[in-house]
Amino acid sequence: MKLKFEKNQVIKGVCLTLLVLLLMIPMLKEHSPILNRELNASALKGYFEPIERPAFSLKNWWSGAFQNSREEILKRDLGIRSFAFRVNNQLHHAILKEIRTNYIEGKDGYLFGKDYIEDYMGFRYVGDNNMRYQTIQIKYISDKLKELFDVELIVAIAPSKAYVLKEKLPQKYDLNQKVDGNYEIYLAELERLDIKVLDFNKYLTAQVKETGEKEHILMPKLGIHWSEYAATLAADSITNYIGQLKEKDVVRVNQDEIVKTTKSRNQDEDISESMNLLYPLASQKYSYLENFARDTIGKYKPNIVLIGDSFGWTLWSKEIPHKLWGEESLFLYYYYNLWIPNEHDVQKTNKEMLVTYAKKADAIVLLYTPMTMESWGSGFIERFYTMLKKEEGFDE
Amino acid sequence: MVFSSTIFLYYFLPLFLISYWLTPTKYKNGTALIWSLLFYMWGAPQFVFVLLASVAADFFLAKKINVSAQPQRKWYFLISILFNVGLLFYFKYANFFVDNANVLLEKIGMTAVHWTKLALPIGISFFTFQKISYVVDVYQNKHQPLKKISDFALYIMLFPQLIAGPIVRYGEIKEQLEDRSNNDDLDHKLNGLFRFTIGLSKKMLIANQMAELADSIFALPLETLTTGQSWLGALAYSFQIYFDFSGYSDMAIGLGLMMGFRFPENFNAPYISQSITEFWRRWHITLSNWMRDYLYIPLGGNRVGTFRLYSNLCIVFLISGFWHGAAWTFIAWGAFHGFFLVLDRLFLLQILKKIGKPLSVLFTFIITLVGWVIFRADTMPQAVDYIFRMFEATNINWGISVEKGIYPWFIEYRFKFILMAAALFSFFPIFGFMEKWMNTFLQTNKDTQIVIIKAIITLVLLAICMTEVISTGVNPFIYYRF
Structure with missing residues (x-):
């Protein structure tokens, strides 16, 4: 009896010590x-x-x-x-199905940005007048650049996951309430004014519908951007299109070396990474093009000024401007931070430098996803329009 | 210092426990007092001298009361009561009275009085009531005053119950202040830590989640508030305040147990009450008991005529409401409860008895929900409009999202989950055997298996709460502002 009592006391003592x-x-x-x-x-x-x-x-x-x-x-x-932090986020996700960021989980575990869904539903509409005015300005810039410097202006629309995978959107959204948003209206205006458009949003939506992403992941389940694979092919389309416009034999992406892996690269799992979980969510099997810029001898590398949102980072990280494009190419992130392939550091947008590059470029590509079209061009359109209009050229 | 803050949980508490447990019995009160002072000085340094001065004044006045004969005895007693009530009025209600007086003055075309707003010394409502209980008990010769000022200071300033109760009356703790060696064992310490963890979990895992839901609904414009949303908001707030305040009380009781103190219980499954009369026997029990012993009974209690009895009930509940805060909403909340207590005495109890337990619990819970809306609202017009929405029944959708494009019935899974858990924990004591089983589980440590189960529950909950505390901001307890 006494022994049992003592054993009980020891257990209590151990428990208390451990808890403290x-x-x-x-x-x-x-x-x-x-x-x-x-x-x-x-x-x-x-x-x-x-x-x-x-x-x-x-x-x-x-x-x-x-x-x-x-x-x-x-x-x-x-x-x-x-x-x-990670344990807590894991518990909230596993038990309460909560994601503590500005992201949301849709059907079958697909993650979405809330702002992308709002944009898809047509709730971030910037207004007809604004859009008409901007597209008229783009048309003017496009015509003037062609006329003065033989530079092409191409509007590339990066895919929005909410459009491409709309059947995976969270149950709480009533899709019957969807109305035309910035994307639909802009696109109609661009087509009406005969502006050069590469609509990857439309293309990827059709591809995903057709193939069900069985062979290659185009819009990753756990990311907000396009997959590195889709972005590389899109870059090839952009390069090829510019080649056709300029009648040059450009460097094309070799698609014969594909690595299939569940180890994500680039931005393919950017949402799940930002969730800061202890155990990451299960990855998909991604396709990555290796050694994709092999045949460069005798080929033309167009100089491209890429102005765009974060979708441009996928191209930059894959070193598309470095490998497929000319040395005079650059990437203007939201027309604010300027990245040049041969230089390591970011620079602030420099007007003189930009004008020099723009004059020498084969093309200026505006790469924006439907969600960021509300701030389309991030000032580029207005600035170039004013410069061209004022002086009928760049020389102010 | 908030119990659910990083500094308290991972620095103050372990250091305090180790130093307190290692201190020889003779010096334990001194150790507890020093740590209590540090606790208050960290949270509200600007009021520490007010607290210390008022403690010293009451200690000496009580000594004087004890040794003096009438009429001096009565004078000392009155000075002490006036001093305590005066301090409470000055710090807690002066802003309210000046604001209301200014509204009146402006209405009759006079210039408003210039007044610099006063900050509220944290815990003043609670420690004032404890000091009054001490002085009254000494005056009525129920108990002898404490010999040492340090023991009295410890009674008032003991950090577990200093800020938000339970209101420990002097008689309940007098002997423990002088000797609690009987409670200085592993059982008390383990049970205390278990109870503390249960309280912390109530606060971190339920109350804070419910606060988010309640806040989002109470922030909706009243014109667009649907009937469904208004009920959901009231429900969320009722669970928030219960798990917040009872969680705090559990933590205080648990801390007390770890130190060898046995504080009175403050809650006993209030939402299973079958009448408002019963509700007040189960909700904030220490306040109800204090009000009964130091206000209701001195006013005449039950031994008066019917009209006086009802007036006394109303007075007690008006004061009780006003004690919670200097705002018309709190006064109205007190009056609302007082009204139902009178109705209980008139006829309601008879009816509730006839309709059976489930219906009377439901009826009482609905009355309580309406009461919480008054309590939670920022102004009386908001409370009235909100209650109208609850009974309007024009749009019963309860979805809380104000975003466009979302199904009107949609509520996030986490809110549904926590609401169900809160409802389960609030109502399961309705089955008597569950309540009995829980009480046995909480208090017994004879069986090794029970000790281990409790330790595992404590460990898991403490670890979960630790991640929650570190990952979120500090959410003070609702009753901290009273």
């Missing part, structure tokens, strides 16, 4: 290199507001400012932060 130790983990972890290793989780993805370390002063303490910032600092510096 659990409460002490964050504190111990801060001061112990052993625990530091065991609980490490990969760093969190995404942007976190920087917090300034609070300086102790009587005034700060009296007002409570020191205590508040101390709490935030503790949370940030807590040794187990990324681990705890």
Whole structure:
């Protein structure tokens, strides 16, 4: 009897010690290199507001400012932060089916950006007048660039997952409420004005419908952008189209070396990565084109000024401008940050430099997805229109 | 310092527990007092001197009451009561009275009084009531005053219950303040940690989620609020406040147990009440008991005529409502409950008895929901409009999304899940055997298996709450602002 009592006491003591130790983990972890290793989780993805370390002063303490910032600092510096964050996100996703970002889970585990769905439904409509005016300006820029410098202006529409995979949209959306949005109206105007358009949104929607992505993933389940594979083929289409317009034999993408893997590259799983889960969601089998720019000898590499949204990053990361396009190519991310293939650092948009590049280019490509068409051109259209209109050329 | 903050859970609490448990019995009160002071100085340093001065004043006044003869005794008593009530009025209600007076003055064309808004010393409503209970008990010769000022300071400032109760009356804790060696064992510590974790989980896993749902609905424009949404909002808030406040009480009781104190229970499954009278025996029990002993009974209690009895009930509930906050909504909430208590005495209890347990529980719960709308609303017009929406029945869709293109009945899965869990935990004690089983489970540690099960539950819940605390911002408890 006494032995049983003592055993019970020992168990209670052990339990209590373990539980208090659990409460002490964050504190111990801060001061112990052993625990530091065991609980490490990969760093969190995404942007976190920087917090300034609070300086102790009587005034700060009296007002409570020191205590508040101390709490935030503790949370940030807590040794187990990324681990705890990931476990918490995992629990919320597994039990409450919640994604703690601006993303949303659709049918069969397909992830979507909420803003892409709103755009698909037609709720981000920028207005008829605005769109008509912009397309007229594009037409003017296109004609003038051709006339003055023999530069082509091409509108490329990157695919929106909400359009391409609309049958996978979350159940909560009533698709009967969909109305025409920016994409439909812009497209009609572009066609009416006979502006050169490469509509990858339409093309990929048809492809996915036809093939069901059985062979190659075009719009990844866990990403917001097109797959690297789809983007590479789109880049080939852009290059080829420019080649036809310029009547040049351009470098084409070799499609005979394809690696199939569940290990994602580039932006193929960008949404799931931003979810900061402990155990990543199951990947699809992606196709990656290897050694795709082999036959370059004797071929022409067009100089392309690419102005676009984040869909341009897939091309940049795959080194399309570096391998398929000429040395005078550049990528203008939202017409703000300027990337040149041979230079490593980003530069701010420089008007003189841009004008020089634009004059020498074979084509200027505006690559925007329907969702970002609300800020189409990000200022390029208005600026070039004004410059061309004012001086009937670039020389202000 | 909020119990669900990083600094409290992972620094203050473990360091306090270790130092307190390692301190020899003789010095435990001193250790607890120092940590309690640190706790208050971290959270509300600007009011620590107000608190300390008022503690010192009441300690000496109670000593004077104890040794003086009438009429001085009565004078000391009145000074102490006026001092405590005056402090409460000054800090908690002055803004309210000045604001209302200014509205009146402006209406009759006079200039408004210039007034700098006062900040509310955290926990003042709770520690004022505890001090009053001490002085009254000493005045009525129910208990002798404490010998040491440090023991009295500990009674008032004991950090687990300093901010939001339970309101521990002096008589309930007097002996424990002097000697609690009987409670200094592993069972109390383990049960305390288990209880604390249950409270933390109630707050982090249910109340905070329900707060998100309730806040989103109460923020909707009243013109577009549907009947379905209004009921959903009321339901979410009723679960939020219950799990928030009972969670805090569980944490306080648990912390007390770890220190060897046994604080009174504050909740007993209030949503299974079969009348509003019963509700007040199950909700914020320590406040109800305090009001009964220090206000209702001195007013005459049940031993008065019918009219006086009903007036007393109304007075008690008006004061109880006003105690919660300096706003008309709280006064109306108190009056609303007082009204139903009077109705109970007149005829309602008879009817509720006849209609049977499930229907009377449902009826009482609906009354409580309506009451919570008044409590939660920012203004009286908002409360009235909201309640109209609840009973309008023109549009019963309950979907809460204000985004276009979403099915009107859609509610996110997580809200449905937590709502169901909250309802389950709130109503399952309706089956008496469950309540009995839970109480046995909570208090017994004889069986090794029970100890291990409890430790595993504590471990899992503590770990989950740890991830929740680290991943989210600090959400103070609702009753912190009272």
